Amino acid sequence: MSVTVSGDIVHLTGACLVEDAEPLLLAFHANPACTVDVSGAVRLHMAVAQLLLAARPKVSGVPSDVFLRDHLFAKLR
C-alpha cells in the first residue's frame, strides 16, 4: 500500500501509482483536515499529484526525490 492512514496523518510511501489516487481521495473525504506525510514518497503519478494540488492539504516531511521536492512539494507548502 502506498497510501496509509494513521489517525490524522496520511502517509504516502514508495511509488504512488494511478490506483493510489482513489484511496487518497477517500482519505480527503473522510478527513478534510488531514496532514499528508510525503517523506517516504519516491514517485507520484500525475493522478496523485493533481489531487494533492487541488486538495492542498497540510504537508509534512520532505521527499528525498529531488524532482518531487523542488517541483511539486516546494510549491505545495
Next chain:
Amino acid sequence: MDELLTQFLIEGRDLVAGAEADLGRLARDPGDTAALDSLFRAFHTLKGSVGLFDMAPAEALLHRAEDDLGAARKTGTPLTADRIDTLLASVDAVDRWIDELERDGRIGADATDRAERLIARLGGGEAIQAEHAVEQGYPNWLASLQARFSLRIAAAEGALIAFRYTPDADCFFRGDDPLALAAAVPDLVDIAILPRGDWPALDHWDPFRCHAIIEGISAAPIDAVRTAFRLVPDQIAVAALPVAQADTGSATDRGDGARLVRVEGARLDALAADVGELVVAANGLSHATRLAERLDPDLASTLRAVQGDIDRISGRLHQAVAAVRRVSLAASLRRLPRLVREIADSLGKPVHFAMRGESTEVDKAIAENLFEPVLHIVRNALDHGLESPVQRRAAGKPEKGHIAIDVIRQGDEVVVGISDDGVGIDPDAMRASAVARGTIDAAQAAALSDAQALRLIFAAGFSTAAEITDLSGRGVGMDAVQNAVERLRGRVVIESRVGEGTRIELRLPLDAITTRLLVVRAGEDRYGVRFDQIVETARIDARDIMTVGTGVACVLRERTVPVLDLSTLLGGAETADDTARLLLTESAGEQVAIRVTAFDMQMDALVRQTEGLLAALPGVAGTALLDDGGVLLVLDLPELVG
C-alpha cells in the same frame, strides 16, 4: 505576499514605465517604428501578465489596445496625437489598477467603466483581432508562462525552451503518466502543474481523469525537448523563449539581466547595520593601539599594522555594501508622470512634464522616502506655481506650463531639482503673509533677506495661496517636506524669480550608512555632531562676543552671528574660557554659532535612532558607540537651536 503577485507588481510596473517611455518617443516622432514595436511588446506582455490575476477589465483594455497597435504596425500608419493620448490614458489606468491590486488585493469597482470608456475611445480599429499574435509565432500561452517563470528565466544563463503539455483527459487509461513524462525532459529548469480551468471540487473529483496541464522550461535544445514528448505530439506545444531584448531604454537600466539577483530589502539593511558596527568595532582597535603604545612599543606597531589592514578591508566592505544598497530612483519616481497628468487635468492646467536623470542611483533608504516630498513639491508647483492658461497667455508665456525634475550626482550628494516656469514666489508677499499670520512681527519681517523670506514657506502651516484648493491646502505644508528631507539627512534649497518660476532642490547624501561625526565637549561631557550640520568651526577671543539685545553674538566673516552656549542649552554651566570655540551651523537658512568647551576627535560611526526615554530629549538625534565602548549622544543642531 504570493510570489507571483510580488513579481507581477515589479514587472508590471516596469512594463508600464517602458510603455510610457515608448509613447513619449512616439509623441515626438510618430514614425519611430522601434518605439512602436517596443510599445506593442510591452502591451502584449502586460496583457499576458494581467491575465494571471483577477483583472478582466485590464485584460480587455490591453487586448483592444494591442489590436490597435498591431494594425498600426501592419499598415505603417503613424499613430495620431489623439490616439497616443488615449494609449497613454490606458497605460495610466493599468498603472492605477496595479496600485489597487497591491493595496486592496483587487482592482476597484469602477475598473469596468473606466476600461469601457477607454475601449470606446480606442474605437473599432481595423478588424484584425488576435491573429497577429499567432502570425509572429508568439503563442498566447507563452506570455503567461514567461510571467510564471520570470524569476527562473531572469536567472538563466542561456537560451530556454518553454513547453506546455495538455494531456488528454483519459490518458491515464492508456497508461500515460504525464508527470513522469515531464520529469524526463532533459535539463528541466522548472515546471508548474496547473488546473485545466479550475480544479473540480473534491466531491466531484474523478481520480481517473487527468484534470491538469503541465508547463515547464528547459535549458536543453528544442529538439531534445520535442523528443521527450515524441509519444504525445498532439498534446504538446514547444517554443523557444525570446532572449531578453536589450534595445529598449529600460533594459539598459537592468544591465546584465541574466546575472541579477533580487534580494529582500531587510537583509540588505541588516548587512549594512553589521558593516556599520564593524567599522565602529575597528575604531576600537585604535584605542587599544594607543594604550599599547604606553606599555609596549613593539606590540603597538604590530597592532597598528593589523589595524591598517582591518581599516582598509572594512572600508572596502563598507563601500561595497553602500554600492549594493544603491538603487535607481526611477522605481520610486515612476508614478509621477501619471500623477502629474491627473493633477494637471483636475486643475485644468495643461503641463509639459519632463524627468531627467531619474536612473541616478541613491541609497535605498533615500529612494524609498523621496517620493512623498517630491510629489508634494510637484503638487505645489502645479497648484500654486503654474498660472492658468489665460493668465499665462496674458503674461506672454506659452499656455502649457513646464515642470521638470532633474536628478544629478554632485560629489557626495544627490541633487533632486524640481523646477517650474510659473509665477514664482514674491518675497514681499511672503513677509506680508507671515506677519498677517503672526508667525513673525513686522520688524522681524523687514530684517529678513529675500532668501530668508522665501524660506518662510517651510514654516509650519504656512501657505500664501489666497484660496485653499483641495490639492495642496490640506494642512500638510512645505514644513512636512523639510522634515522628510532632514530625516534623510538632506537639505532643501529654494530659488525663485517673480514671474519666471521656482526651483526647489533637495540635496541628499549619497551614502546613508555611517556618519562622519565631530566629537565636542560641553563642560566635561562629550557629544557627537554630524559633519554635514557643521558649516565651519572657529576659535575667537571670548571678548569678541558681544551682548546684543537679550542674547550674545559675534562677527564671523563680516557677518553678525548669534552665539549659543552648548553647555547652557543642555542645562549646564556657561562656558567661560578666554578662547571661544565655535561651531557654525545653519538652522532654517540662518547661521548660528554654538560655543563648545573643546573640539575632540573626528570619527565615522553608526548613528542609531534614539528610542525610549532618549527619544523624548529635544535636540538628540541618536546615539553612537565610542571606540572605548562608551555611548555618545549625537546632537541634532538645527533642532537644538531652533
